[in-house]
Amino acid sequence: MDTRCRLYLITPPVLEPGFPDRLARALDAGDVACVQLRLKDAPRDAIRRAVDALRPVAQSRDVAFLLNDDAAMAVETGCDGAHLGQGDGDHAAARRLLGERTLGITCHASRHLAMEAGEVGADYVAFGAFFPTATKETVHAAGTDLLEWWSEMMEIPSVAIGGITAANCGPLVRAGAEFLAVVGAVWNHPEGEAAGIRTLEAAIREASADAA
Ligand SMILES: Cc1ncc(COP(=O)(O)OP(=O)(O)O)c(N)n1
Numbered sequence: 001m002d003t004r005c006r007l008y009l010i011t012p013p014v015l016e017p018g019f020p021d022r023l024a025r026a027l028d029a030g031d032v033a034c035v036q037l038r039l040k041d042a043p044r045d046a047i048r049r050a051v052d053a054l055r056p057v058a059q060s061r062d063v064a065f066l067l068n069d070d071a072a073m074a075v076e077t078g079c080d081g082a083h084l085g086q087g088d089g090d091h092a093a094a095r096r097l098l099g100e101r102t103l104g105i106t107c108h109a110s111r112h113l114a115m116e117a118g119e120v121g122a123d124y125v126a127f128g129a130f131f132p133t134a135t136k137e138t139v140h141a142a143g144t145d146l147l148e149w150w151s152e153m154m155e156i157p158s159v160a161i162g163g164i165t166a167a168n169c170g171p172l173v174r175a176g177a178e179f180l181a182v183v184g185a186v187w188n189h190p191e192g193e194a195a196g197i198r199t200l201e202a203a204i205r206e207a208s209a210d211a212a
């Protein structure tokens, strides 16, 4: 089984002043494949300003910058793609709008939703929540069997999300998740975001070595 796995970093629910520097410190601390801007309660103008402030921090480091929920705004604002949930509009229309840009789709704990996402041309499917999380109220619970099945059957990468930490990520890596999406494990790490990234990266490396 291919056990290469990378970090997928999602912004905190609220951005404090100085957040671009925190993002830069996180990205400079280790290997992050992508950053998703996720501001659920912010007005559209504030989201646009956040894209303007954060997109260059990621893209200048060759880290893809994705926008949550809104494929049209992702295109307008120069993002590398969008992440859409099951209630975030027409996935096929978003695929057309995004062109070569990345489209990620939430599939909860459902094989059926994941296959549908594959059919509309998603670049990755996201499964979760794997663990309890304080970042978002979740109603779906995913297990490692889903990651194992998906990685054995399909070529499209999977993203695991929900309560993931350095302490609990090993089974997800060994089950074939290509990306681990995290919020709290980085932004709420007691020693700061750089330590959060380093600790997760070390845990992924250890789990990958176990599986090899
Ligand atoms: C990588 C990743 N996976 C899942 C989600 C959740 O998306 P969604 O179900 O649309 O919920 P919100 O994030 O919009 O609250 C995600 N954002 N990113």
Ligand SMILES: Cc1nc(C(=O)O)sc1CCOP(=O)(O)O
Pocket (backbone or CB within 6 Å): 106, 108, 127, 128, 129, 130, 132, 133, 134, 135, 136, 138, 161, 162, 163, 164, 181, 182, 183, 184, 185
């Ligand atoms: C945004 C999001 N989506 C989830 C899902 O299950 O679809 S769980 C989640 C929150 C992830 O944050 P943390 O790493 O702090 O648990």
Ligand SMILES: [Mg+2]
Pocket (backbone or CB within 6 Å): 068, 069, 083, 084, 085, 086, 088
């Ligand atoms: Mg959404």
